Amino acid sequence: MVANRSMMPDETNPGLVSAAIQAITQYIRVEGLGPGDLLPSEADMTRRLSVSRTVVREAFRSLSAMRLIDMSAGRRASVAKLDIGAMSMVIEHGVTTEQISVHQVYDVRRTIEMRTVALAALRRSDAEAAEIQEYARLMRENYHAPEIVMEHDIAFHEAIARASHNPVFSLIITAFSGVTRRTWVIGWRTRASVEDQIKMIEGHADIARAIIAGNPQLAAEHMAAHFDKSVKALTDAGIA
Amino acid sequence: MVANRSMMPDETNPGLVSAAIQAITQYIRVEGLGPGDLLPSEADMTRRLSVSRTVVREAFRSLSAMRLIDMSAGRRASVAKLDIGAMSMVIEHGVTTEQISVHQVYDVRRTIEMRTVALAALRRSDAEAAEIQEYARLMRENYHAPEIVMEHDIAFHEAIARASHNPVFSLIITAFSGVTRRTWVIGWRTRASVEDQIKMIEGHADIARAIIAGNPQLAAEHMAAHFDKSVKALTDAGIA
DNA sequence: TGCCCTCAACCTGTATGACATGTTTTCTTG
DNA sequence: CAAGAAAACATGTCATACAGGTTGAGGGCA
Known part of the structure; x- marks a missing residue:
């Protein structure tokens, strides 16, 4: 009866990608990043999390789809401005x-x-x-x-x-x-x-x-x- | 002054992944899928959209992160029940x-x-x-x-x-x-x-x-x- | 016949390497 | 010192490989 689901976003899902998503959002929180601030590159994140670039990319891409971060070719991802996302x-x-x-x-x-x-x-x-x-x-x-x-x-x-x-x-x-x-x-x-x-x-x-x-x-x-x-x-x- | 942004979700983003995301959501709409209904496999979608599995996966994963679809190992993705996502x-x-x-x-x-x-x-x-x-x-x-x-x-x-x-x-x-x-x-x-x-x-x-x-x-x-x-x-x- | 078990076919999860293309930095050259 | 070229770095996409989960077909056994 007690609602213990979704204490934190996505925590329930298993898998490296969900973990990566959490790691990235946590990174934003811990580093106190605001809109426009740059995130580590995919390669960087790959090393930090010890997972393949595939996983990191899927995580970044997911956050991008939710419009929590902005991605564009050639430049690193950045924290997005508030958006209906x-x-x-x-x-x-x-x-x-x-x-x-x-x-x-x-x-x-x-x-x-x-x-x-x-x-x-x-x-x-x-x-x-x-x-x-x-x-x-x-x-x-x-x-x-x-x-x-x-x-x-x-x-x-x-x-x-x-x-x-x-x-x-x-x-x-x-x-x-x-x-x-x-x-x-x-x-x-x-x-x-x-x-x-x-x-x-x-x-x-x-x-x-x-x-x-x-x-x-x-x-x-x-x-x-x-x-x-x-x-x-x-x-x-x-x-x- | 007129708001012409975000007529449809994600339409603005370029790139194959955004296109794939749209294609998948449109598939759900056109096929009239409801919660629990299965989506085509990644391989299927790869053929339909003529893009690599990488792109299809990133699209699926994005939708999964938004909790519009459910994914789990071994089984095909399915339309998700409404969730705060x-x-x-x-x-x-x-x-x-x-x-x-x-x-x-x-x-x-x-x-x-x-x-x-x-x-x-x-x-x-x-x-x-x-x-x-x-x-x-x-x-x-x-x-x-x-x-x-x-x-x-x-x-x-x-x-x-x-x-x-x-x-x-x-x-x-x-x-x-x-x-x-x-x-x-x-x-x-x-x-x-x-x-x-x-x-x-x-x-x-x-x-x-x-x-x-x-x-x-x-x-x-x-x-x-x-x-x-x-x-x-x-x-x-x-x-x- | 009917049930269960095994295995093959299929599916997703993750890793790796490669290459195209866009961006930033650095260094060279005028 | 400035402009431009090149190198370094970044993301975008593709192909391939293999581990591990899921499912259904088929065969063996009662």
Whole structure:
């Protein structure tokens, strides 16, 4: 009953590669490396860990796939800046293998974005406020071109997350963007009339205004309304 | 200004390995594979993609590191069940490289757990309710042994997330557990007196009772109070 | 017939060596 | 001293080899 799994990442897996992955992450920790700092070369690591280059490479490559480190030909690997990295892949994997439903993703987004929008209203810089408003404007301006609206919609939500000044929120929201891209059009299509589509876009403008006004309460309310409508649209379209 | 990065995971990276990773994930999608389903062997994939086994292996290994697939000696790789996988590593990486602060993690946890606790109050099965209560009881029973209390504390929160019946919440909360383990003791130590420590444990019991009573409002309030106290404890300890 | 055991076929795990290509450092030369 | 060439170093990819785990086919035995 007690959860003793995954005390540390990957510790459970046997094999030299997992050990190497741990050794490398531990190296980063112990050496106190930050983004951009260089790691030892593969040859170096081969000697340190007394394993073949094959193993070291698979370890490096794994960390690279998770975007914990950056690799490129000719130069040594370096510690990566924070990136959605593997997170989006995990989410996408969950959705495509039907272990996660779109509704569940939306519930999480709603929960988080009601917070990010409130934080954004409190913390946004003027530049961030302008950016958010700009995306809302671009949505309105391109209301006849769904895919452009979608991209601005996604950018809108990501910009709000950024304005919350908490990178973890930003990380999670961005990780969901891929899933959003796959379902957005469906929601759009259920808004049969142009009026409905405009209304949805105006919902974004409402949110933007509340953020600019620095009113977290109102911003959260608009965000909640927005999500409720989006979920309803998906439900109407028969998305479980 | 427009976000055109990371439309699809990894698409930006050049190189055969990234291409192979994409090919494999696409294979899973196209073939409609679910957890447990087998993937082609490395030799097979080598032929399909016309690349060396080295490349295929690095791709497989990367997916394995993200826990999107399971690998083990002798048997072919299979599609993995949903797992925190890389998510915890991304978070840990962010924290250890000081790109994410502990406070930011706690804000996210608070946001999410106020929702999971409410959902748990509404949706929990009797077994789940019993499990949650049991962890609270175990915390009280072992109040003199911090590390045991911590493990039950973490298990308590994870159980609530599970009882929300939304795997995405569960995923995210579990991903944070590693970070929690590294800071939990600090918060505990700031609770100088045994009374304070007991009070903290009783906070968990309050949450459990509200879940059992099926009162989402109350459960959320207790959870909020719990987090506020935890954050205060960390602040008192000088954790930025 | 039915069960169990063995072994062959297949699979992944790891190591080694080789070579192409990209990057950095060093040294030579003008 | 500066510019450019070459050497040293790094990663990217391939081929091969073999150890060890897994599975299923086939044969032997009851």
